[in-house]
Each structure stands twice: as C-alpha cells, then as structure tokens.
Amino acid sequence: MNFKSRNVDDTYRLAKVIANTLNGGDIVLLNGDLGAGKTTFVKGIAKEMGIKENVTSPTFTLLKTYHGNKYNIVHVDAYRLSGDEFGELDDYLNDENVIFIEWSSMLTSKLINSALLIDIKYISKNQRMFTISATNAHYESYLSEIMKNV
Numbered sequence: 796m797n798f799k800s801r802n803v804d805d806t807y808r809l810a811k812v813i814a815n816t817l818n819g820g821d822i823v824l825l826n827g828d829l830g831a832g833k834t835t836f837v838k839g840i841a842k843e844m845g846i847k848e849n850v851t852s853p854t855f856t857l858l859k860t861y862h863g864n865k866y867n868i869v870h871v872d873a874y875r876l877s878g879d880e881f882g883e884l885d886d887y888l889n890d891e892n893v894i895f896i897e898w899s900s901m902l903t904s905k906l907i908n909s910a911l912l913i914d915i916k917y918i919s920k921n922q923r924m925f926t927i928s929a930t931n932a933h934y935e936s937y938l939s940e941i942m943k944n945v
Contacts, residue, residue, distance in 0.1 A: 799923075810840045815843065817840075823895045830917060832915050837870055837897075871894065909931050911934045
C-alpha cells in the first residue's frame with residue numbers, strides 16, 4: 796500500500812489511522828533515509844496514543860519508552876546496531892507495548908520477521924511517500940483496515 800503525504804498534517808493523519816489499528820505486542824519497522832520523517836511519524840502515533848511527552852529520536856540512547864493511555868511506545872533506533880545486537884528487545888515484547896524500530900534494516904533479529912513495514916521516501920521538503928507492507932497474515936489484516944480509513 797502506498798500513501799503520499801503532502802505535509803506533516805497528512806503524515807499525522809496516516810499515523811492516527813495506524814495508531815488506531817495497532818495492538819499491544821505489535822512491531823512496526825520504519826526505514827528511510829535521514830530526514831525522511833521516521834521520528835515525525837512516531838510523534839504522530841504518540842499523539843494519538845495519548846502520550847504527552849515530546850517524542851525525540853532515540854539515536855544516542857538507542858531506545859526510549861513513552862507511556863500512553865492504552866499502550867506504551869518503545870521507540871528504537873537501530874542505526875548504529877548490526878545483526879542481532881539488540882537481543883534485550885525481547886524484554887519489551889508484551890501486550891503493554893507497541894515497538895517502533897527506526898533503521899530496522901540494520902537488524903537480523905527474529906523479532907523483525909513479524910511486523911508492519913513502513914518505508915518512507917523523501918520526495919520534497921514537505922512531501923513523502925509511505926510504502927506500507929506486512930510480513931505475515933496478522934499484519935496483512937491491518938493493511939485493509941488502514942486502506943479503508945486513510
């Protein structure tokens with residue numbers, strides 16, 4: 796599924812739809828070049844999930860947790876990781892958390908074999924192309940829900 800965002804409001808609209816589709820224990824893999832909008836997208840998700848904290852990139856800490864009304868967001872930056880270096884992510888995989896992994900292409904963890912995949916391509920200063928796909932039937936069911944509501 797493709798979604799063209801013409802501005803931040805469009806990105807937040809997509810984030811709202813996806814946030815309302817996700818459940819505890821879900822994993823969302825985010826890929827895109829620097830400045831593509833990965834963290835901006837997570838900010839939109841966080842807003843919809845009732846998170847009041849300012850969401851920032853976890854680049855230097857590798858992982859940040861935000862507490863929402865229904866689920867927590869575990870926000871991971873895998874840019875400086877390689878292979879399966881981030882085994883402790885298993886500790887966060889539960890029904891209370893939704894995990895977002897930026898730069899997930901750097902990991903080979905078994906966890907990323909079951910996820911919603913979002914690739915963000917920079918088009919221009921304000922425009923982005925989101926390509927959303929699924930790794931299995933669980934997440935494929937989300938795609939039709941997202942398409943219906945976006």
